[in-house]
Amino acid sequence: MKIHEYQAKEILKKYGVPIQDGVVIESKSEGQAAIQKVAEQFNTSQFVIKAQIHAGGRGKGGGVKFSPTAEKAIENINQILGMQLITHQTTAEGQPVNKVMVAQAIDIAKEYYVAITLDRSVGKNVIMASTEGGVEIEEVAAHSPEKIIKVWVSGSQLPAYQARKLAFGLGFEGEQFKQAVKLLTNLYRCYVETDASIAEINPLVVTEQGNLLALDGKFNFDDNALYRHPEIKGMQDLAEEDPTEVEAAKFNLNYIKLEGNVGCMVNGAGLAMATMDIIKLQGGQPANFLDVGGGANVETVKNGFRIILSDPNVKAVLINIFGGIVRCDRVANGIVQAVSELGLSVPVVVRLEGTNAELARDLLASSGVDIIPAGSLEDAAQKVVAAATR
Amino acid sequence: MAILVNKLSKIIVQGITGSEGSFHAGQCLEYGQNVVGGVTPGKGGQTALDGRVPVFNTCIEARQKTGANVSLIFVPPAFAADAIMEAADAGIELIVCITEGIPVADMVEVAAFLKTTNSRLIGPNCPGLLTPDEAKVGIMPGFIAKKGRIGVISKSGTLTYEAVHQLVKVGLGQSTCVGIGGDPIIGTKMVDLLKLFEADPETDAIVMIGEIGGSMEIEAARYIKEHIRKPVVGFIAGQTAPPGRRMGHAGAIVSGADESAAAKKKIMRECGIHVVDSPAEIGVTVKSALGVQVA
Numbered sequence: 042m043k044i045h046e047y048q049a050k051e052i053l054k055k056y057g058v059p060i061q062d063g064v065v066i067e068s069k070s071e072g073q074a075a076i077q078k079v080a081e082q083f084n085t086s087q088f089v090i091k092a093q094i095h096a097g098g099r100g101k102g103g104g105v106k107f108s109p110t111a112e113k114a115i116e117n118i119n120q121i122l123g124m125q126l127i128t129h130q131t132t133a134e135g136q137p138v139n140k141v142m143v144a145q146a147i148d149i150a151k152e153y154y155v156a157i158t159l160d161r162s163v164g165k166n167v168i169m170a171s172t173e174g175g176v177e178i179e180e181v182a183a184h185s186p187e188k189i190i191k192v193w194v195s196g197s198q199l200p201a202y203q204a205r206k207l208a209f210g211l212g213f214e215g216e217q218f219k220q221a222v223k224l225l226t227n228l229y230r231c232y233v234e235t236d237a238s239i240a241e242i243n244p245l246v247v248t249e250q251g252n253l254l255a256l257d258g259k260f261n262f263d264d265n266a267l268y269r270h271p272e273i274k275g276m277q278d279l280a281e282e283d284p285t286e287v288e289a290a291k292f293n294l295n296y297i298k299l300e301g302n303v304g305c306m307v308n309g310a311g312l313a314m315a316t317m318d319i320i321k322l323q324g325g326q327p328a329n330f331l332d333v334g335g336g337a338n339v340e341t342v343k344n345g346f347r348i349i350l351s352d353p354n355v356k357a358v359l360i361n362i363f364g365g366i367v368r369c370d371r372v373a374n375g376i377v378q379a380v381s382e383l384g385l386s387v388p389v390v391v392r393l394e395g396t397n398a399e400l401a402r403d404l405l406a407s408s409g410v411d412i413i414p415a416g417s418l419e420d421a422a423q424k425v426v427a428a429a430t431r
Numbered sequence: 432m433a434i435l436v437n438k439l440s441k442i443i444v445q446g447i448t449g450s451e452g453s454f455h456a457g458q459c460l461e462y463g464q465n466v467v468g469g470v471t472p473g474k475g476g477q478t479a480l481d482g483r484v485p486v487f488n489t490c491i492e493a494r495q496k497t498g499a500n501v502s503l504i505f506v507p508p509a510f511a512a513d514a515i516m517e518a519a520d521a522g523i524e525l526i527v528c529i530t531e532g533i534p535v536a537d538m539v540e541v542a543a544f545l546k547t548t549n550s551r552l553i554g555p556n557c558p559g560l561l562t563p564d565e566a567k568v569g570i571m572p573g574f575i576a577k578k579g580r581i582g583v584i585s586k587s588g589t590l591t592y593e594a595v596h597q598l599v600k601v602g603l604g605q606s607t608c609v610g611i612g613g614d615p616i617i618g619t620k621m622v623d624l625l626k627l628f629e630a631d632p633e634t635d636a637i638v639m640i641g642e643i644g645g646s647m648e649i650e651a652a653r654y655i656k657e658h659i660r661k662p663v664v665g666f667i668a669g670q671t672a673p674p675g676r677r678m679g680h681a682g683a684i685v686s687g688a689d690e691s692a693a694a695k696k697k698i699m700r701e702c703g704i705h706v707v708d709s710p711a712e713i714g715v716t717v718k719s720a721l722g723v724q725v726a
Binding site for chain 2: 159161162164165166195196233236238263265266268269299307308309310311312314315316317318319320321322327330363364365366394395396417418419422
């Protein structure tokens, strides 16, 4: 689960990580009051207006604006709040900006990068830090990997020597060294205690006054662990998610919308991806990823159909179920019932294999519903692509 | 022979009194006649599966009383990491965890703990193992497989069944099928199983099914190039999957590797693996790879 920058900063603050602070507003009418509050609270006359959306690349997309005066800040609030912000991580239409952070302006002396995530290859958390902050860190990783310092930790605390290794590695001395060790230790504790999957500060800055501070904050959380963090679950912003995906999740369906015209309904994520792959190989374009999971019954099939067909691009649907524990005859009954109740407008190709597949095929054939039966995976893909292009 | 499980395996099921646990434990018992007990804390002294197996309070008691060497776990996600550690602490050699949705942080702890023991973990979030006609330890449907000489390693569940089905259709049976799970942290990786299949005199060829994400397939490919003499057929699911709408950048720079299907397949081909683009061609490609080998 993702959260906004301002929420990430609230969490960092709670863990004693110094941040660039500010006030979040949702309407233009709150602008004046917010500016006044930030000016008083943080003793500043300059501001940064920052769009709060989940995607990265906000600055380049015009969603982050330095404002040297209160008047300019108002102007920027009016411009950014409500805009469609397009970045390299959003769709082509962009993401509407429903919230902006009115932040204190910071005089930056130097920028750094620090992040914590899981290193799957060793099963440990890895802390990565670099003196090349504020830039495309992937570029640094690709071209000068030696500039990224890494330490691996599997315990619940960052050992002091590793915090020192990172802080020395970044070239800190004196008071800043002490601040860096404390910040890294607190950030790691925060990452572990919140069950984060990513905790990233980019950039971490040294101010002109010589203090360390998080100018931005990004967190992802482990969905599997949200049950033990109701306060973080409460930070979820459904306006940032695709509405169809949110709807699908209510029925325990794992749906991701794509650009093509062949809808698919499959049991199991691996087989669902393989089904999309073979549709593409046969010259079609998958319209979605949909994993109906282990229990494909009448309700799942019906909800699956409704969600797939809410996408107007869909010209044909492929149902590919490999029944292991799931009995194909039950799935077939579900399909017959769903198709007859919903009165589908597009051709539906059905491929059922595994437990009771023969019985299921007989059921479908004798039901009289208008579906196209298929044998192998390849046969199914060919038939659905042909149906979609007809 | 096969690998990891056979008709001599003695299996206990942790969480045997739950609905999932009892259903699948029953199926495993039906298949191999080698489920010897179950563990549910607080229900020790009772029986499960219509009185056919005893239930114990702890893994250690179950192992001591039954001589079990394999444990199959169907414990809910919040308690599954603890169940894995209990089994390892009890000296169970092979632990198979089916549970989906275990918090990653819990698995970081489990991974560190397992290094201090001699136990091997398969999974979590996996369909388990099947050695046809001998032992079923997990949820794979037994009837789709046939005894034979192809080893199957897969990250996914139903896609494994598809591959097994295709093998059977072209007349090839399996030595052992292993679903390793797709979670960020798993107990047994592709490389570990490649070693076992290479050493197994009853395995002639290996099917390796991966997915986008992570770098396990690339590690496996490099290992195959150096150490595996048996033919390997590979598929990577997800060539059409959209690149994740990532927020942070940290995930991408950990390994520094390109985790797309295209990048993985390229390296796999360079390492001598018979890579199929179409998931429908797994079976026929194994057959032709074996043909080439014989000629």
